[in-house]
Amino acid sequence: MRLAAFRLIGEPEGTRRVGLVVGDGPNWWLHPFPAGTDLVELLAADRDEREAAADGAARGDGLRPEQVRLLPPVYPVAMRDFLTFEAHVDGMERGHGNPGPPPEWYAAPSFLFMAPHAVTGPFDDVAIAPDTERFDYELEMAAIICRDVRNVDPAKARSAIGGYCVMNDWSARDVQGREMKLKLGPSKGKDFATTIGPWVVTADELDSCRDGDGFLDLKMTVRVNGEVTGSDRSGHMGWSFEHLVSYASRASWVKRGEVLASGTCGSGSLAEAWGRNGSLTPRPLRAGDVVEMTIERLGTIRNRVVAGTETVPEIVPARRRIREEV
Structure with a gap:
C-alpha cells in the first residue's frame, strides 16, 4: 500500500x-x-x-x-541519519587520504541527528544553501517509525517500522568539512533541505523483497539532468533497518513519527566520486540542475536546484581571548 x-x-x-x-x-x-x-x-x-x-x-x-x-509524507518529530553503506564510507575516506573505512565503522551503526523541520516535498524546488560552492545530493532510503520503542532487539524493532520512502539528504560539502574539523556536525552543512517521498510504501508490501539475511534488497538510482550518476542496492547495507531501530533504541526512545535513514548508498553522492577521483569531477550541483532519485518499489523524487534568494545574516567570527604571558 x-x-x-x-x-x-x-x-x-x-x-x-x-x-x-x-x-x-x-x-x-x-x-x-x-x-x-x-x-x-x-x-x-x-x-x-x-x-x-x-x-x-x-x-x-x-x-x-x-x-x-x-x-512530505511526514513532518518528522526527529530524524536520524545512519552510515550503513561500506562502499560510500570507503570513497569518502579515500577523499581524506585514508585507505578505507576505519575499524570503528564496523563496530556499530553510527548516526547523526538531522533537522526535521527542513523536510521538503518530493517535487519541490530546492535552493542552494548559503556559503557553498560544493552543493551535493545523497541518495538514501528511509524508514518511518509508527510506534514508540525503547531497548528493543531487531526482531521486535520490525513492528515499529510502518513503511519506507526515498530520501535526498542535500549537503553543502565545504560547509560540512569546516564544521567537522571541529569534531562537530555536520549542522549548517545539512540543515537547509532534506527531500522525502514521493509517498510511504507500507512495510508489509516489501516482505517479498528481503534477501536471505532479511535485508531489504531494492535497486537505488540517482540521475542528474537525466544522466545516471550513481546506483546501488539497499541490500548492500551493513545493517538492516531493524538493526538501526534497535541500536537507536538503546537506553533511548525512538518515537512514532521519527524518520530513520540508511545513509548514502555506494556512488550515491558527488562527494564520494570526488574522493575517488581526487578532483571535483563530476562538478558540484548548480542552479538549473534536476536531481531525480528512484528506489525500486518506492517510487521517484525529482527536485530542481534553484539559486538561493534569502537574505541571511553575516557570520560573526569568534571574539579572540587575549592571553597573558605567565
Missing part, C-alpha cells in the same frame, strides 16, 4: 490531506481518506484495519497528479 500526503492545487499553505496511491508510473491516481486522517496512525493500524480504510478511500473519486501537490 502506498500512502501520500498532499494538498489540492490552489489550497492554502498548511492544508494537509492523506490519500491512497493507486496505479504505476506517471499514471497514478490519488484517492483521499476522510478529512483528519493521520498518515502515521494508518501505518500503525493493524493490517485489516488499514486495508478496510484503503478500500473505503478507493471507492471514492480519485485525483490526477496535476490536481495535487505532494507534500
